[in-house]
Amino acid sequence: MKNKILEKRKLAYGVHEFWIENPIVSKNAKAGQFVIFRLYENGERIPLTISAVNKDSFRVIVKAIGKSTYELCRLNKGDFILDVVGPLGMPSEVKYYGNALVIGGGVGIAAITPIVKELIKEKNNVDVILGGRSKEYIILENEFKNANNLYIVTDDGSLGEKAYPHQFMEKMIQEKNYDIIWAIGPSKMMKACSEVAKKHDIKIWVSLNSIMVDGTGMCGGCRVRIGNKLKYTCVDGPEFDGRLVDWESFEKRLNQYRKEEKIALSKYLQEVGEPTWL
Amino acid sequence: MAVKQRLKTIERNPNERNKDFNEVNLGYTQELAIEEAKRCLQCPNPTCVQGCPVGIDIPGFIKKIAEKDFEGSYKVLKKYNSLPAICGRVCPQEIQCEGSCVLNKVGQPISIGALERFIADWAINNNIEEDIIPEKRINKKIAIIGAGPAGLTTASELSKAGFSVDMYEVFHDVGGVLIYGIPEFRLPKSIVKKEAQLLKKLGVNIFTNIPVGLAIHPKELLEKYDAIFIGVGAGTPKFMDIEGTELNGVYSANEFLTRINLMKAYKFPQSDTPVKIGEKIVVIGGGNTAMDAARSALRLGANVTIVYRRSENEMPARKEEIKHAKEEGVKFQTLTQPVRYIGDENGNLIGIECIKMELGEPDESGRRKPIPIPNSNFIIEASVAIEAIGTNPNKLLLSQFDGLELNKWGYIKADEFGRTSIEKVFAGGDIVTGSATVILAMGAGKKAASVIKQALY
Ligand SMILES: Cc1cc2nc3c(=O)[nH]c(=O)nc-3n(C[C@H](O)[C@H](O)[C@H](O)COP(=O)(O)OP(=O)(O)OC[C@H]3O[C@@H](n4cnc5c(N)ncnc54)[C@H](O)[C@@H]3O)c2cc1C
Ligand SMILES: Cc1cc2nc3c(=O)[nH]c(=O)nc-3n(C[C@H](O)[C@H](O)[C@H](O)COP(=O)(O)OP(=O)(O)OC[C@H]3O[C@@H](n4cnc5c(N)ncnc54)[C@H](O)[C@@H]3O)c2cc1C
Ligand code: SF4
Ligand code: SF4
Ligand code: FES
Numbered sequence: 001m002k003n004k005i006l007e008k009r010k011l012a013y014g015v016h017e018f019w020i021e022n023p024i025v026s027k028n029a030k031a032g033q034f035v036i037f038r039l040y041e042n043g044e045r046i047p048l049t050i051s052a053v054n055k056d057s058f059r060v061i062v063k064a065i066g067k068s069t070y071e072l073c074r075l076n077k078g079d080f081i082l083d084v085v086g087p088l089g090m091p092s093e094v095k096y097y098g099n100a101l102v103i104g105g106g107v108g109i110a111a112i113t114p115i116v117k118e119l120i121k122e123k124n125n126v127d128v129i130l131g132g133r134s135k136e137y138i139i140l141e142n143e144f145k146n147a148n149n150l151y152i153v154t155d156d157g158s159l160g161e162k163a164y165p166h167q168f169m170e171k172m173i174q175e176k177n178y179d180i181i182w183a184i185g186p187s188k189m190m191k192a193c194s195e196v197a198k199k200h201d202i203k204i205w206v207s208l209n210s211i212m213v214d215g216t217g218m219c220g221g222c223r224v225r226i227g228n229k230l231k232y233t234c235v236d237g238p239e240f241d242g243r244l245v246d247w248e249s250f251e252k253r254l255n256q257y258r259k260e261e262k263i264a265l266s267k268y269l270q271e272v273g274e275p276t277w278l
Numbered sequence: 279m280a281v282k283q284r285l286k287t288i289e290r291n292p293n294e295r296n297k298d299f300n301e302v303n304l305g306y307t308q309e310l311a312i313e314e315a316k317r318c319l320q321c322p323n324p325t326c327v328q329g330c331p332v333g334i335d336i337p338g339f340i341k342k343i344a345e346k347d348f349e350g351s352y353k354v355l356k357k358y359n360s361l362p363a364i365c366g367r368v369c370p371q372e373i374q375c376e377g378s379c380v381l382n383k384v385g386q387p388i389s390i391g392a393l394e395r396f397i398a399d400w401a402i403n404n405n406i407e408e409d410i411i412p413e414k415r416i417n418k419k420i421a422i423i424g425a426g427p428a429g430l431t432t433a434s435e436l437s438k439a440g441f442s443v444d445m446y447e448v449f450h451d452v453g454g455v456l457i458y459g460i461p462e463f464r465l466p467k468s469i470v471k472k473e474a475q476l477l478k479k480l481g482v483n484i485f486t487n488i489p490v491g492l493a494i495h496p497k498e499l500l501e502k503y504d505a506i507f508i509g510v511g512a513g514t515p516k517f518m519d520i521e522g523t524e525l526n527g528v529y530s531a532n533e534f535l536t537r538i539n540l541m542k543a544y545k546f547p548q549s550d551t552p553v554k555i556g557e558k559i560v561v562i563g564g565g566n567t568a569m570d571a572a573r574s575a576l577r578l579g580a581n582v583t584i585v586y587r588r589s590e591n592e593m594p595a596r597k598e599e600i601k602h603a604k605e606e607g608v609k610f611q612t613l614t615q616p617v618r619y620i621g622d623e624n625g626n627l628i629g630i631e632c633i634k635m636e637l638g639e640p641d642e643s644g645r646r647k648p649i650p651i652p653n654s655n656f657i658i659e660a661s662v663a664i665e666a667i668g669t670n671p672n673k674l675l676l677s678q679f680d681g682l683e684l685n686k687w688g689y690i691k692a693d694e695f696g697r698t699s700i701e702k703v704f705a706g707g708d709i710v711t712g713s714a715t716v717i718l719a720m721g722a723g724k725k726a727a728s729v730i731k732q733a734l735y
Contacts, residue, residue: 024493033492038450042542044550068550083450085487213541213551216448216489216674218458219533220515225524230517235674249524252625256526260552267547 003081006057011139014064014278015107016073019057025086026053031114032092032207032239035060036215037072038083044068047212047234050087051110061110061139064278067264074277088215089238092205094118098125098179101172102147103165103193105131105185111207112184113143120146124180127151127172131165131185134158166192173200181205183242187251194242206242208233211256224250281385285314287392296576296606299462299544303367306389311396315343318388321380326390329378331721334358336375336390343393352401355394360434361427361720363402363469366395368460369717370596402472416440418504418734423490423675426454427716428509428707430473431723432730437480439731444503445477446488448674449540452477454511455708456716458540459532459567461574467539491678505702505730508690509723512708513672517665518562522619527554527627531563531571531666538574555580556661560630562586562616563666564593569600571664572608582608583658587615587635587648611658613637615650619663629657669713676709687712696726704730 007019025035029050035058037046046068052059064073075081092115100119104112109130119126128147132138135158144150152160153168161168166189169181173196181204183193190206197204210222210233217235224233227244231237269275288304289295295302306314318340326336335354342351355362371377371391379387400406420436422429425447437443451457453470478484488494490510499506515530517523534553537543541551557580561572564586575582584603586593589612593600604610618631634654637646671688683691683699689710696704706722708714 024488028493028495042545042549044541083487085448085450085489087492088489089492213533213536214449217514217672219536220517220530221533223517223524230519230523232514246524249625253524253526255624256554257552260546264547264550264552 003084005075005077005079005081008075008077011061012136014073015061015137015139016064017059017061017110018072018075019054019059020081020084021057022084022086023056025050025084026056026058029053029058029087030091031094031118032111033087033089034215034238035084035086036088036212037081039068039071039075040082043071043082045213045215046072047088047209047215049111049207051113059110061107063107064275066261067268070265070268070275070278074275085215089234090236092118092182092239094122096122096124099177100124100126101129101169101178101181102126103129103131103169103181103183103185103189105165105183105189106133106137107139108183108185108189108207109139112182113140115182115184116144116147127176127178129153129165129168129172130160131155131168131189132159164192165189166196169193170196173202178202187247187254190242191245191247191251194245194247198243204242205239206245207238208240208245208250209238209254210234210250211254224253281381282317284317284386284389285310287389292602292605292607295463296573299574299577301466302463302602305399306392306396311343311393312346314389315340315393317381318344319380326375326379326388329373330375331715331717332358332724334375334394339397340388340390340393343397348397348400348404349406351397352406355397359394359717359720360431361473361716362394363398364427364456364465364473365717365720366391366393366398367465367469368715370715372597374717402469407476414440416442416734418442419444419502420730421446421499421503421506423499423506423508424454424510424707424709425449425452425474425484425486426509426511426707426719427456428511428709428719428723429454429507430477431720432507432509432704432706432727433482434477434480435724435727436730437477437482439727441730441734443482445482445484446490446494447484447486448489450486451540452484452486454509458536459570461535461539461570463573463577464570489674491675496675496679496682500700500702503702504734505704507696507723507726507730508675508698508703508705508709509707509719510672510675510709512669512689512713514670515665516668516670518616518667520616520618522621522627524625525619525621525627526625527556527660527662528619529554529662529664531561531567531664532669534571534664535567535574538578544578553578554662557581558658558660559583559662559664560585560616560658560660561664561666563668564588564590564595565666565668566595566599568664568666569595569603569608571666573603573606575662575664576606576608580662583660584608584610585614585616585630585632585658586610586612588645589613589637592645613648615648616663617655620657627661627663629659630663631655631657669708671709671712694725695729696722697729
């Protein structure tokens with residue numbers, strides 16, 4: 001298992017696409033599942049959603065936000081990833097629902113690509129909303145050509161409508177009946193979309209990016225409260241009904257290591273200088 | 279009859295060792311080992327052997343130590359136990375071999391564990407290796423799932439018997455709890471590494487980073503292999519699930535220990551994985567895992583208290599570990615049960631509300647049942663709480679294994695030899711018994727290997 005980087009492409013500032021050779025992952029991966037990378041001895045374990053597969057390789061799209069993802073984005077075609085574990089997590093519950101609305105925000109767009117593809121295969125009518133801070137962050141737009149409708153919204157209006165995804169979603173729900181919704185992106189977006197879905201009483205799947213260690217159900221660090229039950233994101237999820245997620249504690253847990261993350265990144269930047277590769 | 283006192287092993291000074299992760303117990307010198315070995319009565323009907331789950335010829339290997347034939351002693355040991363350097367260190371000897379030694383009646387038992395460790399270490403230091411060429415090659419393929427003590431033992435036994443063995447492990451390293459749970463200061467990881475190297479030499483194919491169930495479906499394994507051994511451990515931590523369990527700073531012992539042991543968080547920021555320490559850490563529970571978590575936390579500079587709902591007498595941890603923890607400075611607050619975690623506005627733990635307990639009548643476990651004393655609530659300040667209250671079966675594989683029968687606690691149903699409800703599929707270790715011991719897991723692996731051999735030879 002060599003985990004060679006076959007292709008690498010910059011999609012936006014700090015957002016990079018990687019194709020990694022690993023037949024075990026590519027052969028078994030289903031929509032909604034993820035992998036965990038470790039770049040070197042003493043490196044952290046980094047969970048990443050599997051965004052596509054092709055023969056012996058699979059794709060991840062990485063947003064650089066801290067030391068480990070900065071380092072990952074610095075790797076190039078021909079380099080190797082020390083450890084790749086996967087696929088992990090439960091696959092998305094893809095089946096025939098009827099009308100489906102799928103919302104992707106930021107790098108969350110990478111996560112919805114396989115779900116949209118599968119939903120279409122199951123003969124659903126799929127409408128897609130892509131959201132981003134600005135034009136630059138709307139990625140992979142041409143991978144949604146087979147959707148019934150594709151809408152784009154940006155926070156600053158530089159592409160598509162100027163709106164937040166949940167605002168646009170509200171508008172669409174008023175115009176059309178949806179049987180199922182997926183929303184994957186920053187937690188603020190997933191939370192807002194879940195509130196809208198709850199109001200309209202429609203089931204909504206969100207994919208939680210809890211802080212993980214093993215990803216195998218062994219540590220309990222990724223626990224979230226789902227409708228009063230403790231669940232482990234890595235083995236019970238990562239997708240849950242957004243209407244039942246305890247968003248407040250989920251978001252607080254994401255900030256657990258803020259202080260340590262800052263230390264790690266500034267130490268790294270002192271060592272390597274300007275991250276010109278981002 | 280005057281019986282000599284058992285000879286003590288060399289232990290590092292508590293105030294020195296509680297600041298680093300180096301091994302606490304340095305074992306015997308050659309002279310001490312020989313002296314201690316000479317104390318053994320060489321009983322014709324050795325009761326100690328009955329206390330050892332793998333039935334090591336204890337008088338046999340001890341006799342060779344007394345005769346200074348260390349290599350001969352090692353050969354005796356290895357016939358019964360493929361991981362003596364590990365068992366000598368972590369077996370609960372006081373309730374097993376040493377607990378059954380006849381000398382208990384008149385004085386102190388032989389230090390069997392320390393002698394076993396002495397010989398194993400001696401063999402490692404002198405590069406003594408057993409003859410590892412199997413008598414014949416057998417054209418049958420075995421899959422081992424999980425590389426903890428159960429899987430490692432089964433793999434080694436079957437490989438020595440000439441089978442072709444593929445071992446699958448989801449982590450990046452082999453060893454199971456030996457590498458992510460039991461801390462370095464009790465069991466140096468270099469010893470586990472050594473055992474892994476030996477397996478590779480034996481010709482076992484080790485595939486790490488493979489979550490069996492998701493990356494390889496059990497059906498595929500059943501098609502590809504002549505027998506499958508499951509040794510995936512107990513693995514999933516329980517939480518008390520009291521108010522505030524989501525707060526930052528609340529850990530399971532598994533997470534806390536994994537961050538430190540496997541991910542080397544004690545070296546942060548030289549290593550990338552962080553762990554919260556803060557000034558005051560409370561560890562909840564009274565087992566070995568609680569002691570390991572408490573002693574690890576202490577080494578990272580915290581002020582550590584163990585909170586346990588019964589009294590010290592009922593603690594399931596080894597007496598020696600309780601003693602070590604106390605010597606090093608861990609405080610004990612017994613007859614105390616947490617009822618609620620208290621957090622600040624950022625979701626960080628700041629305190630634990632507890633209630634005092636008293637002991638009532640014995641319960642199913644035979645231990646006196648703790649009963650809360652009404653209105654005795656009080657608050658302990660803490661920025662980190664570590665729950666060490668037990669585990670449940672890990673479902674990662676089991677949820678994918680159609681037709682595999684489980685018992686009422688969700689562990690795999692298997693007979694004494696590890697036979698499960700599916701032909702060709704065997705299981706052993708914590709995933710069958712629930713959380714137990716290293717030597718029991720190894721014993722289970724050995725038994726399963728013996729029936730697999732019988733079935734496939
Ligand atoms: C199931 C899952 C799928 C994910 N998919 C993607 C993806 O497709 N693309 C992508 O860019 N990111 C994805 N993430 C998030 C990604 O794992 C984190 O951004 C990354 O681990 C951050 O590491 P860092 O050192 O760069 O940042 P840090 O400075 O360590 O942390 C920055 C932020 O990342 C989060 N984080 C830190 N450590 C972890 C960890 N071990 N596990 C999870 N989150 C952590 C923290 O909440 C923190 O706010 C996913 C996370 C999960 C759990
Ligand atoms: C902190 C702590 C301290 C302990 N101290 C002692 C002690 O002092 N003495 C003692 O005798 N016992 C001790 N124990 C108990 C002892 O470690 C266990 O009983 C023993 O390790 C069980 O062995 P096992 O092989 O059954 O499982 P494990 O050691 O749990 O190994 C199982 C392995 O399977 C892997 N795995 C799980 N699922 C999959 C999958 N789907 N695919 C691939 N791989 C998988 C896991 O990653 C793991 O490596 C302690 C336990 C803990 C947690
Ligand atoms: S394996 Fe464990 S129980 Fe058996 S003799 Fe050795 S230390 Fe004692
Ligand atoms: S019971 Fe004790 S004295 Fe007798 S053989 Fe065993 S170790 Fe030696
Ligand atoms: S990451 Fe450890 S249990 Fe989910």
